[in-house]
Amino acid sequence: MTRFIKMPMVNANDDSALLCAWTKTDQSLVRKGEIIAVIETSKATVDVESEDTGYIHIFVPAGTQVLVGEIVGALCDKPDEVPERPLSKYEAQEDRSMARKVTKKAELAVTKAGLDMKRLQIEIPGAETITEADIVAYMEQHGAGPSITEGGGSDLVDDSYPRNRQQRLLIIGGGLGAVQVLDSLCRIEHQRATAIVDDTPGLVGKTLLGVPILGGQEAIEVLFKKNLFDAAVVSVSTSIAFRQRMDNMLRQVNIPMANIIDPSARVQRNAVLGVGNVILAYCHIGACTSIGNGNFFSPYVDVEHHCNVGDFCTFGPGVMMSSLVKIGARVKFGTGIFIEPELVVGSDSIIGSGAILTRDIPHNSIVKTKINYSIRSRA
Amino acid sequence: MTYLESLNSGLRELMEEMPQVIVFGEDLLDPYGGAFKVTRGLQRDFPQRVLTTPISEAALTGIANGMALRGLRPVLEIMFGDFLSLCMDQILNHGAKFRTMYNNTVTVPVTIRTPVGGGRGYGPTHSQCIEKLFMGIPEIRIVAPSLFCDAGRVLRHAVLDDKFVLFLEHKLLYSLDLLSAAAGLGVETVKDELGYPTALVRNYDSGYPDVTLITYGGMTRFVVSVLQRMAEEEIKVLACIPTLIKPLPFDLLRSAADRSGRVVVAEEGGLHWGWGAEIAARMQESLFGRLRAAVRRVGAVDIVIPAARTLERAVLPADTDIENAIFEVLK
Numbered sequence: 001m002t003r004f005i006k007m008p009m010v011n012a013n014d015d016s017a018l019l020c021a022w023t024k025t026d027q028s029l030v031r032k033g034e035i036i037a038v039i040e041t042s043k044a045t046v047d048v049e050s051e052d053t054g055y056i057h058i059f060v061p062a063g064t065q066v067l068v069g070e071i072v073g074a075l076c077d078k079p080d081e082v083p084e085r086p087l088s089k090y091e092a093q094e095d096r097s098m099a100r101k102v103t104k105k106a107e108l109a110v111t112k113a114g115l116d117m118k119r120l121q122i123e124i125p126g127a128e129t130i131t132e133a134d135i136v137a138y139m140e141q142h143g144a145g146p147s148i149t150e151g152g153g154s155d156l157v158d159d160s161y162p163r164n165r166q167q168r169l170l171i172i173g174g175g176l177g178a179v180q181v182l183d184s185l186c187r188i189e190h191q192r193a194t195a196i197v198d199d200t201p202g203l204v205g206k207t208l209l210g211v212p213i214l215g216g217q218e219a220i221e222v223l224f225k226k227n228l229f230d231a232a233v234v235s236v237s238t239s240i241a242f243r244q245r246m247d248n249m250l251r252q253v254n255i256p257m258a259n260i261i262d263p264s265a266r267v268q269r270n271a272v273l274g275v276g277n278v279i280l281a282y283c284h285i286g287a288c289t290s291i292g293n294g295n296f297f298s299p300y301v302d303v304e305h306h307c308n309v310g311d312f313c314t315f316g317p318g319v320m321m322s323s324l325v326k327i328g329a330r331v332k333f334g335t336g337i338f339i340e341p342e343l344v345v346g347s348d349s350i351i352g353s354g355a356i357l358t359r360d361i362p363h364n365s366i367v368k369t370k371i372n373y374s375i376r377s378r379a
Numbered sequence: 380m381t382y383l384e385s386l387n388s389g390l391r392e393l394m395e396e397m398p399q400v401i402v403f404g405e406d407l408l409d410p411y412g413g414a415f416k417v418t419r420g421l422q423r424d425f426p427q428r429v430l431t432t433p434i435s436e437a438a439l440t441g442i443a444n445g446m447a448l449r450g451l452r453p454v455l456e457i458m459f460g461d462f463l464s465l466c467m468d469q470i471l472n473h474g475a476k477f478r479t480m481y482n483n484t485v486t487v488p489v490t491i492r493t494p495v496g497g498g499r500g501y502g503p504t505h506s507q508c509i510e511k512l513f514m515g516i517p518e519i520r521i522v523a524p525s526l527f528c529d530a531g532r533v534l535r536h537a538v539l540d541d542k543f544v545l546f547l548e549h550k551l552l553y554s555l556d557l558l559s560a561a562a563g564l565g566v567e568t569v570k571d572e573l574g575y576p577t578a579l580v581r582n583y584d585s586g587y588p589d590v591t592l593i594t595y596g597g598m599t600r601f602v603v604s605v606l607q608r609m610a611e612e613e614i615k616v617l618a619c620i621p622t623l624i625k626p627l628p629f630d631l632l633r634s635a636a637d638r639s640g641r642v643v644v645a646e647e648g649g650l651h652w653g654w655g656a657e658i659a660a661r662m663q664e665s666l667f668g669r670l671r672a673a674v675r676r677v678g679a680v681d682i683v684i685p686a687a688r689t690l691e692r693a694v695l696p697a698d699t700d701i702e703n704a705i706f707e708v709l710k
Contacts, residue, residue, distance in 0.1 A: 009688075012500045105589075105613035108709055132613050189671075 002083040003052050005073040007066045011041040016067045019060060020045065026058045027079055037062075037072075055079045105132040113139060167191045169258055170220065170229040172246055173236035174198030174213050177296070180280055181235040182209040184262040191258065194229050217249075224255050231258035233276060237296040237314055240330045244312045247276055247294045257293070265297075268305070286323070298335075310347065328363065382530050383553040386417050386492075389531020390454065393538055394425050400538060401446060403430035404439065404456030404492075414458045415494050415553055436462050440469035443489045448477065452488050452538050460495030460547060461507045474543040475518040486541040492534070495523075496549040496597040496647050497695050502686035508597070508648035508679075513545055514625045514657070520573075521625040523547040523596035526558045527566060527578035533622050536574055549597025549647070561603045563610060571621065571628030579635065580618040582606040588617035590705050591636045593658060594645040595624050601645075601698040608698075609705060615639075616705065624654060632658065633665055640671035641708040645701050650678030672708040677701055 007017060018040040024030050030050045037048040050056075054075030066072055074083040100121060102110075109132050110117050124134050167190060171178050174196045185193050186209075196208055199216040206213050214223060223229060232255055234246045250257055257276035261267060265283040274293035279285065283297045286305030295309060298317040303309060307321060310329035321327075321339035328347030335353040345351070346363035355369045380388075393400045402418060408431045412419030422429035432439055436457055443453040457463055463470075474487045497506030510521055520542050524530035530548070537544040560566055567579045580602055581588065590609075594602070602618050609616045619635035621628050636642045642662055644655035655676035662674050680694045 103611065103613040104609075104706060104709075108706075111710075 001077060002081070003054065003075045004071045004083075004086070005036070005048075005050075005056075005075065007039070007068050007070050007072055008046075008048060009068045010039070010046050011043050013043075014041045014068065016065050017041045019062055019064050019066050019072060021062045022058055022073075024056050027055055029079070030054060030056045030075065050075070055081070057083050059085050100128055100130060102130045103132065106130050106135050109135040115139075167231055167258060168194040168229045169260075170194065170223060170232040171196045171211065172198075172217075172220070172232055172234045173242075174200070174203055174208050175236065177235040177237040177278070178208055180237075181233065181260050181278055182211060184260055184278075184280060187263050188260070189263075191260070195223060197223070217246075220250075220255065221253050224253070231256040233258050233260055233278065234294065235278065237278075237298070240312050240314055240332060243276075243294045243296070244330070247312070250276075274311070292329070304341075316353065380557055381553065382524075382526065382548070382555055382557060383415070383417060385529055385531035385557055386534055386548065387419060387421075387531070389529075389534045390418065390421060391424070392531070393452075393454075393535055394421065394428060397452060397538075398428075399450060399452045400454060401428050401430065401451055402454045402456070403432055403442075405432055405434055405458050407431050407456060413456060415548075415550060417492070417548070417553075418456065436465035437469060440466040440489075440491070441473065443491070444469055444474045444477070444487060447474075447487045447489045447543075448485050452490070454490045454492060454538060457491055457493040459501075459505050460493040460509060461504050463491070463493060463509060463513070463545070466491065467512075470513065470519065470543065470545075471516055475516050478518065487543050488538070488541045490534070490538045490540075490544045490546050492546045492548060494550040494553075495547045496551060497684050497691055498551050498597075500686055500688045500691060503683045506684045506691070508547075508646070510545065510547060510624070511648050511653040514654065519543040519545060519625075520623060521545045521547065522575060522622055523549070523624050524622050525578060525595060525599035525602075525620045526552060526555055527580060527599060527602070527620055528568065528576045528622055529557060533575065540573075547596055549600075551597055551600060555600060558603065562607070564603065564606055569631065571623055571631055573623060573626075573628075575621070575623035575628070577622065577628055577631050578618075578620040580606060580620065581616065582610040583615040586615065588615045588639040590614065590616050590641045590643060590708055591639045592616055592618040592643050592645065592701065592705070593620075593632055593635070594618065594701075595621055595654075597647050598645045598696070598701075601701060605698050605701050605705075608702065614705060614709065627658070627661070629661060629665075633662070636662055637666060637669060640666075640669055642670070642672075642674045643677060643701065643704040643708060644674065645677035645696060645704070647696060648678060649681040650676055651681055653678060672710075675704045675708050677704050 020038040020040050022037050024036050030036055032050055032053045034050050035047045036050045039046055039048055052075050054077060057074045060066055060072040076083055124130055124138055169191055171181055171193050182193055185191060193211045196211050196213045197215050197219050198213055203213045204215055232250055234243045236242050259273055259277045261279045262281045264281045265279045267285045268287040270288045271285045272290045276294040277291060279297045281299045284302045288305055289303050289307045291309045292311035294312045296314045298315055300318045301315045302320045304321055304323040306323050307325045309327045312329055313327055313331045315333045316335035318336045319333045322341035324342040325339050326344045330348050331345055332350045337351055337355045339357045343357055344360045346361055348363060349361050349365040351367045352369050354371055355367050407413045407418045407429055409422045439455055443455045446453040474489055477485055477487050495508045522537050522544055524533040537546050565581045568576045571577055599620055606616050617635055619632055644658045646654045655678055659674035677696045677700045679696055684694055685691050
């Protein structure tokens with residue numbers, strides 16, 4: 001059996017000691033208690049006794065400064081036995097795997113974007129070290145988060161900016177909807193409004209919740225070229241046609257659109273959102289639900305799991321749909337509406353407040369609910 | 380120049396210039412020159428003003444208070460910081476209070492120098508950083524020079540300070556060279572409003588830091604390696620290193636923290652109820668809503684410090700703990 005000889009700790013103040021000399025020759029027989037080596041600490045020269053009897057194998061030559069606890073030799077039972085020398089602490093550290101290094105910053109970017117590190121190791125060409133810039137370049141090339149949202153819509157804007165920067169938003173429309181959007185932005189960490197545009201005469205130069213109104217629609221492209229904002233969002237809840245027009249216009253001039261999601265809203269697993277959506281407080285977008293572009297969700301709207309919402313719909317407060325519901329495009333919902341599971345609501349329809357939908361609604365329909373109640377004076 | 384040499388020459392300069400400076404404590408006489416050799420050579424050159432004393436820390440502190448009341452500038456060495464507990468009453472109920480109790484007619488310019496900290500396998504009663512026990516005492520100052528300042532000059536400032544000063548020297552720093560510059564790091568020193576230096580060390584040239592590291596004293600021996608390693612990981616770190624640790628030069632700390640919004644506070648003393656806790660509390664009071672992550676503390680495990688070196692290493696905070704905390708606030 002091989003018994004290793006370690007550099008002893010002689011002085012509490014020293015992490016290492018000098019191995020001055022071996023007093024036995026390599027592979028000679030050593031008896032327990034015999035002096036085998038001389039070491040020197042910062043305070044004294046000390047003889048090292050053998051802790052056992054055996055044939056000595058010397059690993060570390062005399063004259064070496066050795067860490068306390070390091071293996072310097074071994075004792076074997078037979079003279080011709082060759083003990084395997086274990087890696088020293090230092091050598092063990094040096095011998096780390098040959099895989100490419102990924103900087104911690106790059107690793108954090110990968111985690112944040114939900115990318116697959118193994119895949120990136122293969123797909124990012126070149127250098128030994130993968131840096132944050134490599135990840136950013138990869139995402140620009142492939143779109144953000146290809147590993148998890150492949151095929152789905154994604155908000156490309158957010159991830160192409162440095163992490164410590166907020167996305168700067170242009171709010172289109174300076175009315176009551178803008179107040180709601182700005183109110184949510186107060187609580188959103190990664191976005192802030194830099195400007196508002198509104199066509200109403202007399203508004204230019206004024207501010208709304210501290211954000212300046214800089215012009216009408218014609219100003220949008222100018223402001224973008226001046227790099228005053230990164231993405232736009234339409235705050236007008238009342239006019240579906242306006243939201244659609246703005247969406248077309250922004251796409252034509254390649255201005256990105258952002259989603260506004262109040263921090264109190266929950267967007268669940270595998271839900272996929274387009275762009276230009278406003279999702280206000282306490283909304284719930286269920287798992288695996290898909291939302292198109294340019295929708296406006298008032299507070300407390302519940303789009304349950306596996307639903308599908310088209311583009312440019314407006315939801316009043318408290319619209320509750322069950323699962324697997326399909327909503328077409330440009331549908332306008334009033335307040336307090338319930339929708340049964342698996343129903344289809346056709347495009348361009350209007351659903352009045354208080355409706356309880358129990359069957360499919362064809363395109364271009366108007367659903368009105370008659371609620372009978374009387375009002376009398378208390379007198 | 381090493382930390383030790385800087386302290387020794389700082390003391391020597393003071394003694395040359397000011398006859399009121401009296402240096403005393405246990406085993407200070409040459410050729411021994413003190414347990415850590417900070418006073419080596421002083422007794423030879425100032426035999427009347429370097430005094431060796433019996434083992435009686437409470438009495439020594441009382442004597443220092445008396446000397447200070449009568450116009451001297453005593454510099455008392457307590458052989459190990461752990462023994463400051465014996466000085467407690469003289470500090471808490473006397474030295475710290477005389478000025479106020481005697482209606483500003485006296486000052487108590489005592490400096491207590493003492494080596495603190497572990498890492499040497501000295502065991503439970505010779506390895507501690509117990510400064511947190513003194514941090515709540517009004518009036519006194521606690522000063523802990525780092526490697527990024529001239530320790531001797533800081534000692535001079537402490538001795539000239541009219542307040543009662545606890546002056547903490549980490550034993551692992553004594554043999555290390557002072558760092559006015561280090562490979563790839565920017566080092567800048569600013570004075571706080573009481574004249575003590577705060578070092579700002581960074582591992583980047585431009586832009587804002589990702590993380591602000593606030594630390595002092597012995598923990599600064601890790602700063603260079605941590606910042607260099609973080610640079611390899613593309614993480615920009617601004618280390619803010621005050622020498623006056625109580626009262627805090629908080630404006631400096633806050634502006635350093637505000638630059639990144641992510642704060643790691645590292646100290647060698649036990650993690651809880653300490654310096655880091657105070658800083659974390661004040662950061663949230665003054666930067667609530669501007670912080671991007673919860674303030675993270677690094678400190679020792681709150682148990683008795685073991686003598687076995689491997690166990691001691693497991694208990695005391697080190698560079699990897701700081702690095703992990705940095706990664707944590709970035710998540």
